[in-house]
Amino acid sequence: MHSKEHISHDEYQKTADWLMSQTKHRPQVAIICGSGLGMLADTLKCQDSFAYADIPGFPQSTVQGHAGQLVFGELKGKTCVCMQGRFHMYEGHSLCKEGVYAMVGGPNFETIAEARLLHRLGVDAVGMSTAPEVVVATHCGLRVFGLSLITNKVVKSYEDTESVNHEGVLEIGRLRSHTVQQLVTELIDRMEINNNDNINKSI
Numbered sequence: 494m495h496s497k498e499h500i501s502h503d504e505y506q507k508t509a510d511w512l513m514s515q516t517k518h519r520p521q522v523a524i525i526c527g528s529g530l531g532m533l534a535d536t537l538k539c540q541d542s543f544a545y546a547d548i549p550g551f552p553q554s555t556v557q558g559h560a561g562q563l564v565f566g567e568l569k570g571k572t573c574v575c576m577q578g579r580f581h582m583y584e585g586h587s588l589c590k591e592g593v594y595a596m597v598g599g600p601n602f603e604t605i606a607e608a609r610l611l612h613r614l615g616v617d618a619v620g621m622s623t624a625p626e627v628v629v630a631t632h633c634g635l636r637v638f639g640l641s642l643i644t645n646k647v648v649k650s651y652e653d654t655e656s657v658n659h660e661g662v663l664e665i666g667r668l669r670s671h672t673v674q675q676l677v678t679e680l681i682d683r684m685e686i687n688n689n690d691n692i693n694k695s696i
């Protein structure tokens with residue numbers, strides 16, 4: 494089985510595709526049943542149940558009393574999926590990781606030694622901007638939504654023949670510009686304009 498520390502998007506997708514091919518249910522509600530709530534899953538109508546052990550790429554439940562099943566079905570007319578047994582940090586699972594963005598001064602791209610250092614520090618993405626604007630905006634009491642387009646893999650190995658350059662960064666920027674534009678337009682469309690009263694002004 495894959496490492497509990499890192500599950501790639503492709504692995505998630507494979508698991509989801511497998512499940513979707515095994516059941517006609519398309520859940521509107523997902524319920525994680527911890528100790529004491531597992532019986533709820535037994536009340537679902539038109540059930541399709543899958544033992545975690547039979548689901549490709551799915552973690553295994555190790556806690557006593559957890560059935561370790563994913564149960565799809567209907568509850569009060571809503572299509573649901575219940576996890577009969579959940580996962581805990583004490584079983585070796587990590588927290589859902591937030592990404593860490595680090596800013597380097599530029600204009601040169603980081604050296605391999607610098608890239609390795611950033612990686613060891615827990616950095617997930619590196620850029621040459623964004624941090625100063627966020628610091629100033631936060632200082633002014635503005636709420637901030639940061640969005641970075643990841644254009645390239647950072648080179649961390651001396652054997653790697655790939656290299657990063659500005660032309661490559663611009664090329665990916667061009668390729669993705671439509672999608673990014675759509676995303677920002679949609680965000681603006683859905684944004685509720687308010688007076689920022691709910692944020693901590695003492696920052």
Ligand SMILES: O=P(O)(O)O[C@@H]1C[C@H](O)[C@@H](CO)O1
Nearest residue numbers: 599620621622658659662663
């Ligand atoms: O939009 P920016 O300028 O942050 O994009 C990146 C960072 C450097 O300016 C440059 C590196 O190629 O692109």
